[in-house]
Amino acid sequence: NADAAMYVAKESGRNNYQYFTAAMNARVSQRLLLENNLRQALARQELALHYQPQYDLHSGTLVGCEALLRWRQPEQGLIPPDRFIPVAEETGLILPIGQWVLREACRQAQAWQDAGLPPLVVAVNISAVQFRQANLAALVQEALAASGLSPCWLELELTESMLMEDGERHTQTLAQLKAMGIRLALDDFGTGYSSLAYLKRFSLDKLKIDRSFIRDLPQDAEDAAITTAIIGMARDLGLETLAEGVETEQQWSFLAERGCAQMQGFLRARPMPADEITALLGRHRSATPAND
Numbered sequence: 001n002a003d004a005a006m007y008v009a010k011e012s013g014r015n016n017y018q019y020f021t022a023a024m025n026a027r028v029s030q031r032l033l034l035e036n037n038l039r040q041a042l043a044r045q046e047l048a049l050h051y052q053p054q055y056d057l058h059s060g061t062l063v064g065c066e067a068l069l070r071w072r073q074p075e076q077g078l079i080p081p082d083r084f085i086p087v088a089e090e091t092g093l094i095l096p097i098g099q100w101v102l103r104e105a106c107r108q109a110q111a112w113q114d115a116g117l118p119p120l121v122v123a124v125n126i127s128a129v130q131f132r133q134a135n136l137a138a139l140v141q142e143a144l145a146a147s148g149l150s151p152c153w154l155e156l157e158l159t160e161s162m163l164m165e166d167g168e169r170h171t172q173t174l175a176q177l178k179a180m181g182i183r184l185a186l187d188d189f190g191t192g193y194s195s196l197a198y199l200k201r202f203s204l205d206k207l208k209i210d211r212s213f214i215r216d217l218p219q220d221a222e223d224a225a226i227t228t229a230i231i232g233m234a235r236d237l238g239l240e241t242l243a244e245g246v247e248t249e250q251q252w253s254f255l256a257e258r259g260c261a262q263m264q265g266f267l268r269a270r271p272m273p274a275d276e277i278t279a280l281l282g283r284h285r286s287a288t289p290a291n292d
Ligand code: C2E
Pocket: 052, 067, 068, 069, 080, 081, 082, 085, 098, 101, 125, 126, 127, 157, 187, 188, 211, 244, 245, 246, 247, 264, 265, 266, 267, 271
């Protein structure tokens, strides 16, 4: 609490300066520790991908999964991506880490297909730092070639702010990726810049409606209006929609009634290790009629 801190600062004078210095030192060394540990994480095989299922909202079929990075640090335990991805981006470590994620997700998707399981689209989050690399398309191509995965099963998740940067180069990268047959999704849609011009400029396949618009559905009238508008606009533009963070049956019905195509959320499944997806796909196959 800022007021309380100010009050303490006035009261304690010089001691307080020492207190702040100590707190700042602690923060800086904590950050350095995180950074140094992150440098080792790949080589020490502390990084893993979990996969969160994505379902067709109408048939309930498992259609895809999003690869989500997990870091199990031996001393600190599981560190959430929201804490270490920003550090990875500032240090450039996101480049080798992001390439590992791409390769690993493609390898896993192909392994499921090789096991005779129903094919799934695997979605991979791309950082703005990765997106700025001139050779992104070649790096993606390399991951596909190493795994043998057909590009139609790979979806890259980009964010609105990435599309707003430096038009020329990004337009070219996106065109290259599309020409390769890779799917493109816009993550956290609705939270970025509100210019909609790029929706027609870039050939995207899917809008992922941000969890913040889904959370208070169906009660919140504004979120209901925004979600309905996004689904309608996407349909008219020929884009698929996926609702992120669906947690209740009421949200599911609301979205299904409005024609949202897919969902991803704790209501159906949390992110899980690859072997749990394998089991899920196995059950899914036996539950699906042969003539489906
Ligand atoms: P995101 O790409 O928007 O991923 C969805 C996040 O929402 C995941 O958090 C997921 O666990 C969470 N989520 C899904 N369904 C629900 C739900 O029903 N309720 C709630 N409360 N949360 C739900 P996670 O795994 O902690 O990832 C956070 C963010 O970290 C991701 O957001 C993404 O921006 C970033 N991230 C994760 N993995 C990678 C990666 O490999 N590369 C990059 N560049 N970023 C990543």
